[in-house]
Amino acid sequence: MESDRKEKIIDLITLNNIDGIGVNRLYRLIDAFGSAGAALDASIGELTDIPDIGRETASKIKNNQDREKTTKILDEIVSREWGIFLYDDADYPQPLKNISDRPPYLFYSGEYSDSDSSAVAIVGSRSSTDEGRSFTETLASQLAENKVTVISGMARGIDTAAHRGALKSNGRTIAVFGSSLDIVYPPESREIAKQIAQTGCIFSEFLPGTEPYGPNFPRRNRIISGLSQAVIVIEAAEKSGAISTAGHALAQNREVFAVPGPPRRESSKGTNMLIKQGARLLTSVEDIFSELPRLRGDIKVRQVQTFEDLTDTEKSILEHFTEGPIHIDKLSRQLERPVPDLLQILLALELKGIIKELAGKRYILA
Numbered sequence: 001m002e003s004d005r006k007e008k009i010i011d012l013i014t015l016n017n018i019d020g021i022g023v024n025r026l027y028r029l030i031d032a033f034g035s036a037g038a039a040l041d042a043s044i045g046e047l048t049d050i051p052d053i054g055r056e057t058a059s060k061i062k063n064n065q066d067r068e069k070t071t072k073i074l075d076e077i078v079s080r081e082w083g084i085f086l087y088d089d090a091d092y093p094q095p096l097k098n099i100s101d102r103p104p105y106l107f108y109s110g111e112y113s114d115s116d117s118s119a120v121a122i123v124g125s126r127s128s129t130d131e132g133r134s135f136t137e138t139l140a141s142q143l144a145e146n147k148v149t150v151i152s153g154m155a156r157g158i159d160t161a162a163h164r165g166a167l168k169s170n171g172r173t174i175a176v177f178g179s180s181l182d183i184v185y186p187p188e189s190r191e192i193a194k195q196i197a198q199t200g201c202i203f204s205e206f207l208p209g210t211e212p213y214g215p216n217f218p219r220r221n222r223i224i225s226g227l228s229q230a231v232i233v234i235e236a237a238e239k240s241g242a243i244s245t246a247g248h249a250l251a252q253n254r255e256v257f258a259v260p261g262p263p264r265r266e267s268s269k270g271t272n273m274l275i276k277q278g279a280r281l282l283t284s285v286e287d288i289f290s291e292l293p294r295l296r297g298d299i300k301v302r303q304v305q306t307f308e309d310l311t312d313t314e315k316s317i318l319e320h321f322t323e324g325p326i327h328i329d330k331l332s333r334q335l336e337r338p339v340p341d342l343l344q345i346l347l348a349l350e351l352k353g354i355i356k357e358l359a360g361k362r363y364i365l366a
Helices: 003-016 022-033 036-041 044-048 055-063 067-079 130-145 158-168 187-199 216-226 241-251 266-276 285-291 312-318 328-335 339-351
Strands: 083-086 105-110 119-124 149-152 173-176 201-204 230-234 255-259 355-358 362-365
Touching (some): 003 022, 003 036, 003 083, 022 036, 105 187, 119 158, 119 216, 119 241, 130 149, 130 158, 130 230, 130 285, 149 158, 158 173, 158 187, 173 216, 187 201, 216 241, 230 266, 230 285, 241 255, 241 266, 255 266, 255 285, 312 328, 312 339, 328 339, 328 362
Parallel strands (some): 119 149, 119 230, 149 173, 230 255
Antiparallel strands (some): 083 105, 105 201, 355 362
């Protein structure tokens, strides 16, 4: 490893693991000083000039740096032959670059491929039913046969079924751990983890020796959704990790699909709730490809019927509706028009029956 890169990794790990920093503050410091190393070298006065960095946090940055410990950690990572993506690496997973709280560093075992940018996450209950696991395996297998990478969290139940389904079709699958790469959880998944590392990739943002503590899993979930084009929820209680992942997906402007289930079953309450809130109902793999044809390499630009009463502005806006739902904020950036102005135009198009609004201020051709 080149010395400059080694120093950069040590700086990032040191800063990120100071109590009270967290990912958002870390990026704020990097934006202000240019690098993690420069932030570590800054004075308390310079640090407190940064929004949300008070004197207490600034003191921790100056007094709690343990570069010697971090150097030993990096030596262990290198000895384990883990790969490392840094947030500004050219080959850092492209889908993750688009989320604001992306991991500053990401450890991996296996190989991440450019083709993995066409990926779908499948998540669900640990206490899954036989029917749910069977459906999941079939769905994951069908996705893999169509060269779609399947992402999940290696948990018991639906997650494991998703990985197995993809592997059965000799497809690619990615697991995201809520522990470090050296601690496979659950333990009975060691063999499937080995298979995933050989044919796909395993990711973790946690340092060696990190156990699968509860707070780690919500952090993991944002990576699962961030790596994906869409998230499919199969069997989930109303308050569960799968629902958390769906929440991250919506915040990241990803599509959310949910498989309906019997109303009285606890593991159906979360998925049925998602459908009520606007998630796409899913009963077969074709539901995914009809909504996201680009996943199958089958992009069909939708031709908008010519209406005599469409203005030039309306026509120019509709040119952006070619690949499924689009969020109002993304449309605003693409068109460089303020959201309030767009809302009026979109309402007019909706009244004409040309587009329709989905949950979360997303719009699609009707």
